Amino acid sequence: MAVLSTLRPIGKGLVFAAIGYLIGAGLGIGLSALSGHADPGEPAIALGYLFALPGWLMGVGMWDQWACEWFGLKARASTARGWQRYFAFNTDHKVVGVQYTVTFIVVMLLAGGLSMLMRWELMAPGRNIMGPIEFATTMSLHGIMMVAVAVAAIIGGFANFTVPLLIGAEDVAFPRLNALSYWIVPPVAVMLLLAPLFGGFDSGWTAYPPLSVVNATGQLFFLLAFLTFGFSSILGGLNFITTIVTLRAPGMTWGRLPVFVWSILAASLISLTATQFVAYGLIMIILERVAGMAFFDAARGGAPLLYQHVFWFYSHPAVYIMILPAFGVALEVLSHFSRKPVFAYKWVVIAFLSIVGLSFLVWAHHLYVSGMPNFLHIPFMVSTELISIPTGVVFLAALGTIWQGKLWLKTPMLFALGFVFNFLIGGITGIYLADVPTDIQLQNTYFVVAHFHYTIMGGEIFGLMAGLYYWFPKITGRMYNEKLGKLHFWWMLIAYNLTFIPMFAVGLKGMNRRVFDYPASMADLNMFISVASFLLGASFLVMVFNLVRAWVRGPAAGDNPWRATTLEWQTSSPPPLENFPRQPVVTGNQYNYGVPNAASAPNAVQTPASDQNH
Numbered sequence: 001m002a003v004l005s006t007l008r009p010i011g012k013g014l015v016f017a018a019i020g021y022l023i024g025a026g027l028g029i030g031l032s033a034l035s036g037h038a039d040p041g042e043p044a045i046a047l048g049y050l051f052a053l054p055g056w057l058m059g060v061g062m063w064d065q066w067a068c069e070w071f072g073l074k075a076r077a078s079t080a081r082g083w084q085r086y087f088a089f090n091t092d093h094k095v096v097g098v099q100y101t102v103t104f105i106v107v108m109l110l111a112g113g114l115s116m117l118m119r120w121e122l123m124a125p126g127r128n129i130m131g132p133i134e135f136a137t138t139m140s141l142h143g144i145m146m147v148a149v150a151v152a153a154i155i156g157g158f159a160n161f162t163v164p165l166l167i168g169a170e171d172v173a174f175p176r177l178n179a180l181s182y183w184i185v186p187p188v189a190v191m192l193l194l195a196p197l198f199g200g201f202d203s204g205w206t207a208y209p210p211l212s213v214v215n216a217t218g219q220l221f222f223l224l225a226f227l228t229f230g231f232s233s234i235l236g237g238l239n240f241i242t243t244i245v246t247l248r249a250p251g252m253t254w255g256r257l258p259v260f261v262w263s264i265l266a267a268s269l270i271s272l273t274a275t276q277f278v279a280y281g282l283i284m285i286i287l288e289r290v291a292g293m294a295f296f297d298a299a300r301g302g303a304p305l306l307y308q309h310v311f312w313f314y315s316h317p318a319v320y321i322m323i324l325p326a327f328g329v330a331l332e333v334l335s336h337f338s339r340k341p342v343f344a345y346k347w348v349v350i351a352f353l354s355i356v357g358l359s360f361l362v363w364a365h366h367l368y369v370s371g372m373p374n375f376l377h378i379p380f381m382v383s384t385e386l387i388s389i390p391t392g393v394v395f396l397a398a399l400g401t402i403w404q405g406k407l408w409l410k411t412p413m414l415f416a417l418g419f420v421f422n423f424l425i426g427g428i429t430g431i432y433l434a435d436v437p438t439d440i441q442l443q444n445t446y447f448v449v450a451h452f453h454y455t456i457m458g459g460e461i462f463g464l465m466a467g468l469y470y471w472f473p474k475i476t477g478r479m480y481n482e483k484l485g486k487l488h489f490w491w492m493l494i495a496y497n498l499t500f501i502p503m504f505a506v507g508l509k510g511m512n513r514r515v516f517d518y519p520a521s522m523a524d525l526n527m528f529i530s531v532a533s534f535l536l537g538a539s540f541l542v543m544v545f546n547l548v549r550a551w552v553r554g555p556a557a558g559d560n561p562w563r564a565t566t567l568e569w570q571t572s573s574p575p576p577l578e579n580f581p582r583q584p585v586v587t588g589n590q591y592n593y594g595v596p597n598a599a600s601a602p603n604a605v606q607t608p609a610s611d612q613n614h
Contacts, residue, residue, distance in 0.1 A: 006084045013060035017187075020055025024048040028290075042220050043290045049224050053187055060183050061089025066176045089183060091175035094575065096182050097161025098475060101468070103185060104153040108461070109540060111145035114138050116537050119530040125520045135516035136202030137218075143205040144192060144222065148229060150322035150460045154329060155271070156182070156236060158467045159264045161475060163240060165568035165575060166258045168249025168584040173242035181235040184228055191225035204514060206315075209296040209307050213288045220289055227282045230275045233321070237271030240264055249567070251586030258566050258590050259335070259342050259349075263328025266352040270317045270324075270359060278314035281307050308370055312363035320359045322456055324352060326463025327394050330416045333466050334398055336564040337413035338405025341591035344397045351390035351397075358387040368436055369443050377436045384434035391427060395420070410562075411485030415466035418493045422458025426451060429504065444514075447507025450500045458496065465492070465543070472547065473557030477573045480550035484542055491539040498532035566590050 025048035032040035058067060064076045080088040085095045086102070117138055121128050130138065160178065164171055172178050195201055199216020207226070212219050244265050248257070284295040284307070294300035296307050335342045342348060364372060364380040398420050407413065429451040432438040442448060465488075473479050502525050511518050518526065560569040567590070571580050 006080070006087050009060045009088045013056045013058075013183075016059030017052040017056035021048040021052035024051030027051075037292070042217060045217065045220060046224065046286060046290045049191070053184070053228065056187055057180065057183055062176075062180060062183070065089055065091070065179075089179050091171070091179050092577065093160050093164050093172045093175065093178060094475075096178050097157050097159075099182050100152060100160055100185075101157030101475075103182075103189075104149045104157060105468075107145050107189065108149045108153070109544070111142050111149065112537050112540065114142035114145070116534060118142065119533040121516055122518070122526050123530040124527065125518055125523055127516070130516065132516050133200075133202055136204075136514060137196060137200035139514055140201050140204050140222075141192060141195070144226065146456070147205050147318075147322075148188070149464075150456050151229075151233060151318065152185070152236075153464050154325040154460070154467060155240070155264060155267055155321070156185075158329065158471060159240060159260075159325065162471060162568050163243060163261055163264055164247070165474075165571065165579055166261050166566055167244060167247060167252050168567050168580065168586060169243065169247035170578040170580075172239050173247055174239050177235055178239055181232045181239070184232040184235075188225045188229045188232075191221045191228070195219075195221040195225075206311060207282070207285065208311075209285055209288070209304065212285050213296065220286070223282050223286050223289075227279055227286070230279045230282070233271045234275045237268040237275070240268040241272060244268075249584050249586055253586075255346075256586055256588075256590055258332060259345065260325075260328035260332040262349050262352055263324045263331075266356050267321045267324040269356050270321050274314045274317040274321075274360070276314075277310055278318075281310040281314075284310075305367070305370060305372070308367055309363070312366045313360070316363045316366065317356075317359035319455070320355050322460045323463075324355065326419065326460045327352070329463045329467040329470070330419045331394070331398060331401065332566075333412045333416040333470050334401045334420075335591050335593070336470075336562055336566075337408045337410060337416070338402045339408070339593045340401055340405040341589065341593055342397065343400030343403070344393070345591075347393050348397045351393040354390040355387060358383065358390070362387060365434055365439065368439050381434060381436050385431070388427065388431065388434075395424065395427065410469075411480075411482060411489060412466050412470035412562075414486060414489040415462050415469060418489065419459060419462040419466060421493075422454055422462055422496070425501075426454030426458055429454065442507060444512055445507040446503045446511045446513055449513045450503035450507060453500050453503075458500070465489075468543075468547070470562070471568075472550070473561050474568055474573050474575070476551050476554075477557055478550045478554035479557040479561060480546050480554060484546040488539055488542040488546065491542065492536065495532055495536035495539055499529055499536050502529050502532075565592055 025044040028044035028047035029040045031037075031047070032043045037043060061078060065078060066075060069075050078085070078088050078090050080090065085092070086099055090096065090099075117129070118135065121130050121135055160172070163169075195218035198218040198221060201207070201212070201215055201219040201222045203212045203215060203219060203222075205226075207219070207222065212223070244257075244261060284293070287293040288295060288297070294302045296302045296304050298304050331342050331348065361383040362380065364376060365384045368377060368380075402417075429447070432442060433448065433451060469480070469485055506518075506522050506525050506529075509522060511522055557573055559571065559573050562569065567584060567586070568575070570584070
């Protein structure tokens with residue numbers, strides 16, 4: 001009975017979504033008939049989804065806790081407690097953070113499983129377990145799922161849980177909007193997983209037209225899912241910016257803001273201002289499919305390259321939505337586990353904001369071979385090279401932070417150091433893809449695959465693991481097995497590098513990405529890469545076993561097992577509903593290491609209850 005009661009909001013959401021879908025689909029069929037549209041199928045699906053999404057949100061709890069007030073009714077707070085909170089529309093930022101974290105770790109494991117299938121196919125030349133269409137569909141699904149993980153796992157998960165704690169706030173600025181931004185995500189996952197049943201999509205996560213316009217109906221599922229996910233990202237960015245600007249505790253000046261909070265602010269600026277552009281591109285493709293418009297059809301006056309410009313105007317800055325929070329996690333962990341303040345803190349903040357600005361000026365380096373005018377090559381090459389300067393500042397700050405520090409090589413620190421090592425390789429190899437001559441040579445090869453994975457998996461996912469092990473005791477109140485944590489790190493680091501370094505080699509030999517077959521001369525290297533990738537995938541089993549067991553019956557972690565100085569460690573583990581017993585007042589720098597007795601000298605005091613009304 002307890003399980004049924006827990007799943008009741010989700011069941012209600014599914015019923016409301018089904019009702020909404022039937023209304024929208026009926027409307028789509030009617031409009032198709034009136035307009036003489038030959039096939040009402042996709043208009044019915046698109047309009048059905050448009051009505052099903054708000055139906056889902058209302059059913060899962062938005063109506064009871066929020067939307068009913070729009071009609072003069074009294075809202076009812078969620079009564080779910082304990083683990084049941086995670087299956088309900090809950091406005092506590094800590095619950096939302098856990099919902100995001102668990103959801104996207106599951107998505108990451110599923111996407112990793114798809115990559116195992118791809119590597120199985122690539123173990124030997126020729127067709128093994130799938131043909132070209134199945135391979136491209138699997139690759140596309142793996143790509144968009146991992147992009148979603150990279151975009152939302154840290155900023156949606158850890159930032160939601162920790163940012164209000166780190167700045168001394170009770171919650172985010174818009175708690176209901178925060179819950180809404182999470183509950184938009186499950187329909188995205190459902191649409192992506194349903195896509196293969198409707199022909200799938202083999203366009204990759206870029207979805208370039210004309211392929212994405214003429215593809216099977218599964219492509220429409222992808223487009224609607226991507227569009228919905230972008231809406232969630234915009235709402236999240238707006239919420240974090242407002243929270244950080246307006247809800248900082250007394251004494252939490254801009255110069256005392258933890259570096260992770262700065263990284264979230266920078267990433268949120270991009271989320272809020274850039275995501276609309278990819279939404280415009282996706283809407284244009286949807287309208288071409290369901291309404292017969294011609295934005296990209298050259299035969300009817302459209303501009304085929306328009307989509308690529310719009311897509312990359314968002315999607316290159318989106319790389320920094322992925323990596324900036326990972327920078328923040330790594331620097332946060334490196335500082336606490338080196339017992340040193342973040343080196344060149346002010347320059348790091350300037351670098352974060354410079355990356356935000358420059359990220360909007362580099363999109364066209366993805367289009368060197370797409371037919372753009374030659375005179376644009378040099379300006380975009382220069383702007384792309386320029387962004388390596390603030391990125392290099394962050395990298396040097398990481399080295400400066402650990403230099404002569406008292407390194408405490410616990411699991412979070414190992415993953416942060418792994419981040420630094422991997423990102424160095426990702427950064428250096430990125431220079432070849434920014435320069436016009438080498439990029440034209442390496443375009444669409446496995447060199448690009450290796451570079452991208454060193455940036456996103458070697459950077460963002462290692463940062464995600466650092467944050468997961470670092471904040472796990474705060475989130476759950478439990479401590480994991482340290483030996484298993486270190487086993488996971490070394491297994492993952494070695495298998496990861498054995499997987500992706502050889503990809504640079506096959507890329508330089510000209511092996512094309514997104515293709516299920518390759519010349520027989522590359523068979524040995526591909527066999528090696530596949531075996532290494534299976535080992536890499538297996539390393540995550542250690543993490544799952546260790547963290548699940550610790551969450552269920554691990555030893556109590558204590559409030560501050562790392563003896564760290566930032567505010568989230570100066571409250572209980574897990575924190576109470578409103579985070580702190582009383583309003584904290586920040587009295588010093590957040591990284592006061594090097595100060596005598598720093599670990600026992602908190603940089604904030606909590607005001608007496610009698611003072612809080614003044």
